[in-house]
Amino acid sequence: xxxxxxxxxxxxxxxxxxxxxxxxxxxxxxxxxxxxxxxxxxxxxxxxxxxxxxxxxxxxxxxxxxxxxxxxxxxxxxxxxxxxxxxxxxxxxxxxxxxxxxxxxxxxxxxxxxxxxxxxxxxxxxxxxxxxxxxxxxxxxxxxxxxxxxxxxxxxxxxxxxxxxxxxxxxxxxxxxxxxxxxxxxxxxxxxxxxxxxxxxxxxxxxxxxxxxxxxxxxxxxxxxxxxxxxxxxxxxxxxxxxxxxxxxxxxxxxxxxxxxxxxxxxxxxxxxxxxxxxxxxxxxxxxxxxxxxxxxxxxxxxxxxxxxxxxxxxxxxxxxxxxxxxxxxxxxxxxxxxxxxxxxxxxxxxxxxxxxxxxxxxxxxxxxxxxxxxxxxxxxxxxxxxxxxxxxxx
Amino acid sequence: xxxxxxxxxxxxxxxxxxxxxxxxxxxxxxxxxxxxxxxxxxxxxxxxxxxxxxxxxxxxxxxxxxxxxxxxxxxxxxxxxxxxxxxxxxxxxxxxxxxxxxxxxxxxxxxxxxxxxxxxxxxxxxxxxxxxxxxxxxxxxxxxxxxxxxxxxxxxxxxxxxxxxxxxxxxxxxxxxxxxxxxxxxxxxxxxxxxxxxxxxxxxxxxxxxxxxxxxxxxxxxxxxxxxxxxxxxxxxxxxxxxxxxxxxxxxxxxxxx
Numbered sequence: 001x002x003x004x005x006x007x008x009x010x011x012x013x014x015x016x017x018x019x020x021x022x023x024x025x026x027x028x029x030x031x032x033x034x035x036x037x038x039x040x041x042x043x044x045x046x047x048x049x050x051x052x053x054x055x056x057x058x059x060x061x062x063x064x065x066x067x068x069x070x071x072x073x074x075x076x077x078x079x080x081x082x083x084x085x086x087x088x089x090x091x092x093x094x095x096x097x098x099x100x101x102x103x104x105x106x107x108x109x110x111x112x113x114x115x116x117x118x119x120x121x122x123x124x125x126x127x128x129x130x131x132x133x134x135x136x137x138x139x140x141x142x143x144x145x146x147x148x149x150x151x152x153x154x155x156x157x158x159x160x161x162x163x164x165x166x167x168x169x170x171x172x173x174x175x176x177x178x179x180x181x182x183x184x185x186x187x188x189x190x191x192x193x194x195x196x197x198x199x200x201x202x203x204x205x206x207x208x209x210x211x212x213x214x215x216x217x218x219x220x221x222x223x224x225x226x227x228x229x230x231x232x233x234x235x236x237x238x239x240x241x242x243x244x245x246x247x248x249x250x251x252x253x254x255x256x257x258x259x260x261x262x263x264x265x266x267x268x269x270x271x272x273x274x275x276x277x278x279x280x281x282x283x284x285x286x287x288x289x290x291x292x293x294x295x296x297x298x299x300x301x302x303x304x305x306x307x308x309x310x311x312x313x314x315x316x317x318x319x320x321x322x323x324x325x326x327x328x329x330x331x332x333x334x335x336x337x338x339x340x341x342x343x344x345x346x347x348x349x350x351x352x353x354x355x356x357x358x359x360x361x362x363x364x365x366x367x368x369x370x371x372x373x374x375x376x377x378x379x380x381x382x383x384x385x386x387x388x389x390x391x392x393x394x395x
Numbered sequence: 396x397x398x399x400x401x402x403x404x405x406x407x408x409x410x411x412x413x414x415x416x417x418x419x420x421x422x423x424x425x426x427x428x429x430x431x432x433x434x435x436x437x438x439x440x441x442x443x444x445x446x447x448x449x450x451x452x453x454x455x456x457x458x459x460x461x462x463x464x465x466x467x468x469x470x471x472x473x474x475x476x477x478x479x480x481x482x483x484x485x486x487x488x489x490x491x492x493x494x495x496x497x498x499x500x501x502x503x504x505x506x507x508x509x510x511x512x513x514x515x516x517x518x519x520x521x522x523x524x525x526x527x528x529x530x531x532x533x534x535x536x537x538x539x540x541x542x543x544x545x546x547x548x549x550x551x552x553x554x555x556x557x558x559x560x561x562x563x564x565x566x567x568x569x570x571x572x573x574x575x576x577x578x579x580x581x582x583x584x585x586x587x588x589x590x591x592x593x594x595x596x597x598x599x600x601x602x603x604x605x606x607x608x609x610x611x612x613x614x615x616x617x618x619x620x621x622x623x624x625x626x627x628x629x630x631x632x633x634x635x636x637x638x639x640x641x642x643x644x645x646x647x648x649x650x651x652x653x
Contacts, residue, residue, distance in 0.1 A: 030608050048507065061608045061609075061610075063612075065605065065608050065609060068604060071601060072598060072602065073606070075597055075598045075601065076598060078589060078594050078643075079594035079595045079598060079638070079641070079643060080641050080642065081642060081643060082643050082645065082646050083589075083643070083646065085458050092616060097589055103610060123444060138432060144577075145587065153586070154584060154585065159465055170461050172633075191504065191505045195449060212397050212398065212502065212503075212550065213503045214397075222532045291505045291507070292508060292513070293508070294507075295508065314508075315508035315509055315511070316512045316579075316581050316582050317438070318581065318584075325584065327582075327583070327584045333534055342534035345584050345608045347585065349585070352580075352586075356577075359573050359576065359577070361429070362465070362573060363569070363573055364571055365566075365569070366569040366573075367566070369565060369566035369569075370563055370566050371560045372562045372564065373558075373559040373560070373562035373563045373566075374559075376476050376555050376559040376562065377475070377555070377556075378557055380555040380556070380559075381557070386491070
């Protein structure tokens, strides 16, 4: 417990010194130098004590257990409390990610994994394969994630149709990109709207639990409570739409036993037009807000010294350009004109190949774990056969 | 096939599994398998009618658990031919399907673009399989913790079965985590953001990892190993359900809807 406790105390002391500002994350070349220094120092420490009992402690399970417990405690705080970035800094449980004791515990875990790998090297590979791929995989993934934090750049780029943009914002601060994005077109396709029931006191959907939603297309109908609802007409461009603002709307008929049928329009509204509802008892019938099915940006990437590149970016289909990844992150109505502004996220993560190498090792470790399960069951069967030729029965 | 058929599906599966629990031998397997096939057929039909994988909401993931728990029980039964784990797993599956029956959701066809990824189905299915195997681990652990209170030797005999199930469950948990990380990189730009759901996935993984590292303790006291595994399963349910109710949930983009 002593090493993990000492590291936690050192981290807490440093947190006091930093005044809660959090651990700095060095960027390249300092990040690469830090990683090399970390590997060199941990390897050097191990080699200098490798013939002493302390070597087994450094790479041993006792240190792993105490470090894991410390990390699980920090993880529980991180997972339970909302994390906020305020000035002056709030309590440590609300800023765990950059708090020195948490970062130190992660570094200690990487060191312990690395020492464990060094300690196991040289032993029979077939007996150590599961151990090595699992421990090295986690060490590489965690190490690359930690030392690469300062090199990870995530920038939001908002771009409208026909705009040429070569800058974005990183955590609210403007920053230039090494290329420019010229947006030709932003396409968004919506799911067909559905008929929904809303509780007017809360504004929330009062789900028609269990029954399939009624699609808003002419001729479709369904039952809501004891009322029959029929869709008479639907338009993506209702008569009260303006040239730059299409308003989707549907004309419906509600028939309630013992009452006259009621007919009227419902609409989810638009940028300029308010939504329209129809009353049904103590609730209201509404058109669901349009939900995007897919959206993509068609653009030209302009780089100095290179031919302009035509490309498109879609959710789940990022674009690789000049060491960056461009993601289709979102969109919003253009406040200064028709259509939408496309939100592109530009991400640079030079440590990703190391992380994925670690992932590959961890995946191999999982497969070896399945083999281990089979081995355990085979050993059990052998023991049973040798102990008792009759098969065992349930307890 | 749509949600209005679910009470019939639930009833058919319950009938098959209830009959299975009264029988043994081949009929136990056949009826347990038949109930599982009924649930599988419903999920396939729902998938077809919704035109999307039914994995978007919490209720839909419970359906998968109701399928994969008895399916993994049947697989385990091939290696450890005891009746009770299979019966308990079908009972547990009925409980989860029953919750879904009692809390019906509106199943619309929409699927947000980020979920329209080739990683979505493997991630959820692998995770649900992991949860199923870890649930078997927990159920066997709970049972043998009780049985071994007067005869600690019984705990030792159960440990290999529990650990075999744990190795499979933990391996699947790791693969599910990795699938999710690669998918997150493709869809959201980064493989790990310590989102509350991700943090609880890490905590679940870390708790089971702790078990593997405490082997010398368990060799001396197998009953405490079983107790640990029974308690560790709590993290699975915290990650799956309870994270939605935590103060941090508002910051999550990965919690289930519904």
